[in-house]
Each structure stands twice: as structure tokens, then as C-alpha cells.
Amino acid sequence: MRPSALRVGASLLALTAVTAASASASATARPGTAARPGTTWAAGWAAPVQRPSEGFEENWASTGFADQTVRQVVRVTGGGTAARIRLSNLYGTEPLRIAGATIARTASGASVEAGSLRRLTFGHRGAVTVPAGGEAASDAAPVRVAPFESLTVTLYFAEPTGPATFHAQAYAKSYRAEGDHGADRTGAAFTAGTHSWYYLSDVEVTGGTGRRGSVVAFGDSITDGFGSSYDANSRWPDLLAERLAAAGTPRPVLNSGIGGNLLLHDSPWYGDRAGARFRRDVLDKPGVRSVILLQGLNDIGFSEVDLPTYKPNPQVSAEQVIAGYRELIARAHARGIRVVGATILPFKGAEYHTARSEAKRAAINEWTRTSGEFDAVADFAEVMASPSDPLALDPAYDSGDHKHPNDAGYRRMAEAIDLDAL
Structure with a gap:
């Protein structure tokens, strides 16, 4: 099991x-x-x-x-x-x-x-x-x-x-x-x-009843919803909000994902780096009580492919990604906000999957699971992995590019989050 x-x-x-x-x-x-x-x-x-x-x-x-x-x-x-x-x-x-x-x-x-x-x-x-x-x-x-x-x-x-x-x-x-x-x-x-x-x-909005603190989903294209159906609100933050309401603990869930976003570098195409936008996209939103952090795939992947939009693309180590996580955790905790760390999903078969990027993903995910520095951990990597190959997305959850989930995959991600951790 x-x-x-x-x-x-x-x-x-x-x-x-x-x-x-x-x-x-x-x-x-x-x-x-x-x-x-x-x-x-x-x-x-x-x-x-x-x-x-x-x-x-x-x-x-x-x-x-x-x-x-x-x-x-x-x-x-x-x-x-x-x-x-x-x-x-x-x-x-x-x-x-x-x-x-x-x-x-x-x-x-x-x-x-x-x-x-x-x-x-x-x-x-x-x-x-x-x-x-x-x-x-x-x-x-x-x-x-x-x-x-x-x-x-x-x-x-x-x-x-x-x-x-x-x-x-x-x-x-x-x-x-x-x-x-x-x-x-x-x-x-x-x-x-x-x-x-x-x-x-x-x-x-104002005039609602029974409000609890907001949840912010912060990350890249997997949080933004790449691979989900248009006009269907089937991104995993949407489905998490529905789960919270169905459980009798409704609260706003804000999607602060940007496709292609990087943890450590600004991009002309994919937004300011996570640390530069964390205040306006998380800390300054009304009533935030928790943030779910899913970031780092592009940092370790862009350097493996030479495409114009995958710039900047320096080699980024697992230790540098972890240091980026620590910065965001400290800033959230200083504001009394809980941080749920999410493991990076499998991406074998995607254009920037190499032995080097896979080794970085493994090291980052092991730290996320075991360091104790997050308030909780959502192990997306485990629940989304193929039963026959833990380095690859489960085909039932793959949108077709081997790194972004489909609607069923986003639902599985929303189901993997312990609501009590929020």
C-alpha cells in the first residue's frame, strides 16, 4: 500500500x-x-x-x-x-x-x-x-x-x-x-x-455569511489549469473549493498559478518569479489563512531544452529550489499563514525530462516530504504516478503531454489535499 x-x-x-x-x-x-x-x-x-x-x-x-x-x-x-x-x-x-x-x-x-x-x-x-x-x-x-x-x-x-x-x-x-x-x-x-x-x-465580495480564511493555490501551469477543459472550472483549485463546500467548511480558494512560472527567475512570457509576486498574489489577498505551494518544475526543466520562451534557463540545483521554498515559507509564517508544500508531479516523457532533471525532482520531493518545514504536505507526486512507472504520470490522468493532468487528474489532486490542513 x-x-x-x-x-x-x-x-x-x-x-x-x-x-x-x-x-x-x-x-x-x-x-x-x-x-x-x-x-x-x-x-x-x-x-x-x-x-x-x-x-x-x-x-x-x-x-x-x-x-x-x-x-x-x-x-x-x-x-x-x-x-x-x-x-x-x-x-x-x-x-x-x-x-x-x-x-x-x-x-x-x-x-x-x-x-x-x-x-x-x-x-x-x-x-x-x-x-x-x-x-x-x-x-x-x-x-x-x-x-x-x-x-x-x-x-x-x-x-x-x-x-x-x-x-x-x-x-x-x-x-x-x-x-x-x-x-x-x-x-x-x-x-x-x-x-x-x-x-x-x-x-x-461582501455580505456573505460564515466566512473562513481564504486559501491561495500558488504555482505554475499545473495550478493555472493547463490541460483542463475550457469554461468548465475543472482546475484543481476550483475542485478544492467545491470539496471544502461539500464538507461544510466553505471558503474562497484563489488560483494564483501562471503557466510557465519560475520559482527563481522572472520571465518575459511567464510572469515575475515566485518571490517577486508572492506579496501581491498571496500575502495581500483578503483574509488569507493558508497557501498551497506547487512550484519548481519549470526551474529544473527549462534548462534541458533550448526554446526561445524557455528563457532564462540556467541550471538550477535542488538546493536552490529548496532555498526558494524556505524564503516563501518564512514570509508566509511571518504573516500567520500556513503553508502546504506540494510535491512535483512525475513528468517522464515530457520534453524536459532527463536523468538530471529527474534527480533534482526526487531530491526536492524528498525534502518536501521529510524536512518538517512545511505545515503540511500534499503528495501529488505519489497519487498522480503511473502504477507501473513512478516516474511517469498515470495515463488516466495525463492530458497528453506527460506533465499536465487532464480533468480527472486535477480532480485527483484536489482529493489528495487534507482539508483539515487548511
Whole structure:
């Protein structure tokens, strides 16, 4: 019999826009907004932002938008009676002008539920300018949403935006229309689509009941959901949130994965290194109580393949990856946040599997399991391994590239997490 899959270790911004790094872990609504003064905001949904780039599927990040409306659908894992959004211009080189914005409950595709559409304001104004490198939060909007319901956020860009801060791999469709269609109930005008999110970094909610602390899933493409079905919310963080709710312990689960992300180096294509983005993507999210860390595969793998996007790709040792883990653990513990360490999945047959990268994975996973430095361990490597070859993904869980799970594999990962460890 295999060992247990989890071992416990020893141990608004209304008129003003500020840098993402200075975002508060909790915020208070201004008087006159839809939420009362002193309102505590909870996480509903979030996505880490990236530099404009191309690759994978076609996206609109490099060209940006001009006299166009973008409609984006997100599923919240925490509900409430009012919501607000956060917009990021972190990688913009010019101020970003949002000429209008709305929020509504999603009907289907780009259409929204009748009677649910609300215009968003920023300091009681219908437009906002977000400085280069900054972010802005809307006022509260009275929109009721239950956990696991979807909200549609629509942004109108009257002026050219330039290249867009975005999240590349959303595994959910976003829509674009020519002209101003922020108040449309139907999706008829939204004739173009991509699978990325643009400028939208957070949806926060208030007015929910029985809240517990948020969980952040922090990692690379396996956390982001590569290989999962589009518009199905079948990434493992989504399924973990469903497990928590079914167990009677509902709480928001935020997905802070970026495809291709590295623990130790910034990438033009795959986001800032884990240590550089850990504050804004984990520590500064509302009410975070635990983080699940699954990172390091790309650090040990990129150096084995000479591809333009796999840069930088220096040889990285197991000891360097472990040192990166220790830094994140210390920073989380300093904020009273528990850290669950996840073992790196098998990847035999993938393009950067070599004897050298496999030896590094084995050493990193052994340290994760036995060091006692994590508060708990989710042994994804064990539960996802092929019964006939522990170095390879179980074929039943393989999306086809021998390193990313399919929907069934992501469900198995969510099942492997001890809910009490969170």
C-alpha cells in the first residue's frame, strides 16, 4: 500500500490608484458606496497578472484596445450581496483610461441575467484612469452572487490602451465588441473571443455569511489549469473549493498559478518569479489563512531544452529550489499563514525530462516530504504516478503531454489535499 498522500509537517482605491504591491490585505468601503463604511471585503476571485506577451493561443495583450468593449466571465468561490473589482495596469507604460464598466450575473456566453447589470463607479465616477504601474478598485456595487456562480465584468476602452496587462491562460472565454456595449444584456455584439483575462485582477465580495480564511493555490501551469477543459472550472483549485463546500467548511480558494512560472527567475512570457509576486498574489489577498505551494518544475526543466520562451534557463540545483521554498515559507509564517508544500508531479516523457532533471525532482520531493518545514504536505507526486512507472504520470490522468493532468487528474489532486490542513 502506498504511503498517505498527505503528511502533516512539524511544524477605494477609488479616486486614487496605487501600486499593486501596496494593496491592503483587507479594505474598507468609502461612505456613500453600496457597502457600509467599515465593510470588510472577502476574496471572491483572483488571477495573477503578467506582462503583455504572445504565444500559446492568440490573445489581444500586445495590441490592446481602442473604442472596444471587453466582457470577461469569472466564477467566484465566495458569495455576497455586493461586489467590487480591482484593475491592474502593472505592466502598462502609459495611464489606462477605463471609460465605463459594469458587473452582472452571467447568463450564458457573453450574455448577462436580466435585471442584474450594475454600472461600476470609481469614487462615484463612471470612469477611472489607472496610472502606469498602478491599480484601482471600484466602489461597491449591489449585486447578489452565491458561491460558484459566475459574474460578468465588462470594460469599455474609448481610447487606445497600448499593450495590456493580462493573465494569459484563463481556460475561460473572454469576449470583445466594437464600440461601447457595456450595458448590453445580450452577447450579440461580442463577436470576437480569446482565452485570456485583461486588466482584471480581483473580484471581492461582501455580505456573505460564515466566512473562513481564504486559501491561495500558488504555482505554475499545473495550478493555472493547463490541460483542463475550457469554461468548465475543472482546475484543481476550483475542485478544492467545491470539496471544502461539500464538507461544510466553505471558503474562497484563489488560483494564483501562471503557466510557465519560475520559482527563481522572472520571465518575459511567464510572469515575475515566485518571490517577486508572492506579496501581491498571496500575502495581500483578503483574509488569507493558508497557501498551497506547487512550484519548481519549470526551474529544473527549462534548462534541458533550448526554446526561445524557455528563457532564462540556467541550471538550477535542488538546493536552490529548496532555498526558494524556505524564503516563501518564512514570509508566509511571518504573516500567520500556513503553508502546504506540494510535491512535483512525475513528468517522464515530457520534453524536459532527463536523468538530471529527474534527480533534482526526487531530491526536492524528498525534502518536501521529510524536512518538517512545511505545515503540511500534499503528495501529488505519489497519487498522480503511473502504477507501473513512478516516474511517469498515470495515463488516466495525463492530458497528453506527460506533465499536465487532464480533468480527472486535477480532480485527483484536489482529493489528495487534507482539508483539515487548511
